[in-house]
Amino acid sequence: MVIHTEVLIAGAGPAGLMLAGDLAAAGVRCTVAERRTGEFSLTRAFAVHARTLEELDARGIADELIARGTPVRGVRLLGQGELSLGGLPSRFPYTLVTPQYETERVLAGRARALGAEIRTGAELVGLRQHGDHVEAEVQRTGTSQRRTVRAAYVVGADGVRSTVRSAVGLPFPGHAVVRSVMLADVPLAERPADTITANSTGDAFALIVPFGDGWYRVIAWNRQDQQPDDAPLSAATVRATVRLVFGTDYGMGEPRWLSRFHSDERQVPQYRVGRVFLAGDAAHVHSPAGGQGMNTGIQDAANLGWKLAAVLAGWAGEGLLDSYHTERHPVGQQVLRSSSTLLQGAMLHIPGPLRAGRSAAIRTLSRVRPLASRMTGAISGLAISYPAPRGAHPLTGRRVADLRLAGGRRLYEALRSGRFLLVTPDGARQGDGLLAEHAETVALAQPARTTVLVRPDAYIGWASDDPAADPAAALARLVHAS
Numbered sequence: 061m062v063i064h065t066e067v068l069i070a071g072a073g074p075a076g077l078m079l080a081g082d083l084a085a086a087g088v089r090c091t092v093a094e095r096r097t098g099e100f101s102l103t104r105a106f107a108v109h110a111r112t113l114e115e116l117d118a119r120g121i122a123d124e125l126i127a128r129g130t131p132v133r134g135v136r137l138l139g140q141g142e143l144s145l146g147g148l149p150s151r152f153p154y155t156l157v158t159p160q161y162e163t164e165r166v167l168a169g170r171a172r173a174l175g176a177e178i179r180t181g182a183e184l185v186g187l188r189q190h191g192d193h194v195e196a197e198v199q200r201t202g203t204s205q206r207r208t209v210r211a212a213y214v215v216g217a218d219g220v221r222s223t224v225r226s227a228v229g230l231p232f233p234g235h236a237v238v239r240s241v242m243l244a245d246v247p248l249a250e251r252p253a254d255t256i257t258a259n260s261t262g263d264a265f266a267l268i269v270p271f272g273d274g275w276y277r278v279i280a281w282n283r284q285d286q287q288p289d290d291a292p293l294s295a296a297t298v299r300a301t302v303r304l305v306f307g308t309d310y311g312m313g314e315p316r317w318l319s320r321f322h323s324d325e326r327q328v329p330q331y332r333v334g335r336v337f338l339a340g341d342a343a344h345v346h347s348p349a350g351g352q353g354m355n356t357g358i359q360d361a362a363n364l365g366w367k368l369a370a371v372l373a374g375w376a377g378e379g380l381l382d383s384y385h386t387e388r389h390p391v392g393q394q395v396l397r398s399s400s401t402l403l404q405g406a407m408l409h410i411p412g413p414l415r416a417g418r419s420a421a422i423r424t425l426s427r428v429r430p431l432a433s434r435m436t437g438a439i440s441g442l443a444i445s446y447p448a449p450r451g452a453h454p455l456t457g458r459r460v461a462d463l464r465l466a467g468g469r470r471l472y473e474a475l476r477s478g479r480f481l482l483v484t485p486d487g488a489r490q491g492d493g494l495l496a497e498h499a500e501t502v503a504l505a506q507p508a509r510t511t512v513l514v515r516p517d518a519y520i521g522w523a524s525d526d527p528a529a530d531p532a533a534a535l536a537r538l539v540h541a542s
Contacts, residue, residue, distance in 0.1 A: 062195075083176065
């Protein structure tokens with residue numbers, strides 16, 4: 061018996077669940093195959109940045125996740141300069157610290173409520189592409205039982221060891237950048253700060269993140285203690301490294317969770333191969349510096365979901381799907397570069413007498429507003445923008461702010477319909493055809509002269525200061541891109 065669905069998603073991590081929810085909200089039949097069973101308790105990722113929270117806000121679930129986490133409004137860099145997130149131009153001027161499983165619970169709840177089918181204990185083990193569909197083999201975990209699933213498209217969100225990526229023959233070039241990184245969730249008798257605190261000696265580094273409930277995530281590395289990923293890890297080893305880096309272990313108690321891992325920097329050359337797409341860790345992996353991995357994957361899904369839905373509904377051209385790679389691949393490259401720079405800085409060996417100079421320089425840089433804004437824009441994801449056609453309005457491709465609309469709504473509340481928004485100076489409806497069917501026309505609470513077409517993923521697809529410009533034609537060009 062063959063199972064039919066429109067989109068098959070391999071992997072029920074944050075990227076796969078975000079995509080499933082977006083597709084289901086648009087009326088697309090989608091199935092998620094996840095090899096894990098039972099309660100998911102993976103806690104490696106902990107940071108949800110402002111841009112990701114904005115995307116969740118546009119789906120009505122940001123506040124639910126915020127209630128499960130702790131807003132952290134600053135990052136203490138190498139023990140000295142503090143980079144404040146309080147000035148971010150967002151409803152969310154902070155990083156939300158919450159275990160990855162909480163993010164997955166919120167995303168899974170939304171996806172299921174909207175009708176997505178999430179099958180646990182089911183692992184995609186192979187696929188074949190045909191002219192108008194993909195056939196995938198899904199195997200019940202721990203058995204030899206297999207079923208064939210036929211879908212119009214398949215999305216591999218199945219992690220670093222992606223079966224989907226292997227099945228389409230894509231390489232995953234890159235290298236391991238740091239080995240034997242220690243992770244621990246611990247109670248501390250002394251509170252180090254209500255910020256994310258990082259320090260480095262060059263031979264060791266440590267990061268301490270407050271969960272807000274008396275527990276802290278510690279990420280630590282010691283050049284003199286390089287062990288395999290599966291080597292036993294003791295609380296004493298973590299304490300010793302934290303003392304080496306900070307001069308104290310802050311009264312560290314017994315951990316509830318310990319792990320070692322190594323970190324790679326890798327990225328596929330293509331995010332699309334025919335009817336198969338890659339998202340999240342299946343497409344790119346980075347060092348843990350900056351906490352960008354999960355956020356980048358969720359934003360991959362936000363970009364891809366509305367495009368797949370529009371093509372499957374028949375009102376957008378197949379070429380629109382190519383823009384997923386065009387827009388998201390450079391973002392993955394930039395995250396690789398920035399996280400690598402942060403990690404290399406933490407691992408750089410600096411003699412003791414020179415560390416004070418480094419700390420003073422970091423403290424000064426964190427107080428220079430243009431530099432601080434650039435750093436916080438990169439960390440938060442608010443600075444991400446997409447390529448615009450030559451001659452396009454300067455706003456095209458940029459993130460849209462959560463502006464107040466006439467009538468009292470916020471713009472991100474209006475985006476919860478999953479449709480485009482046409483923001484006009486007076487709110488008068490313009491155009492017909494695609495525009496009338498797939499866009500809601502709104503006006504800002506404050507007067508404006510620019511007409512803006514906002515995509516469902518909260519990026520500006522087109523803008524014009526010319527009152528005679530045709531937004532209907534602009535939407536047609538956007539969704540029939542080739």
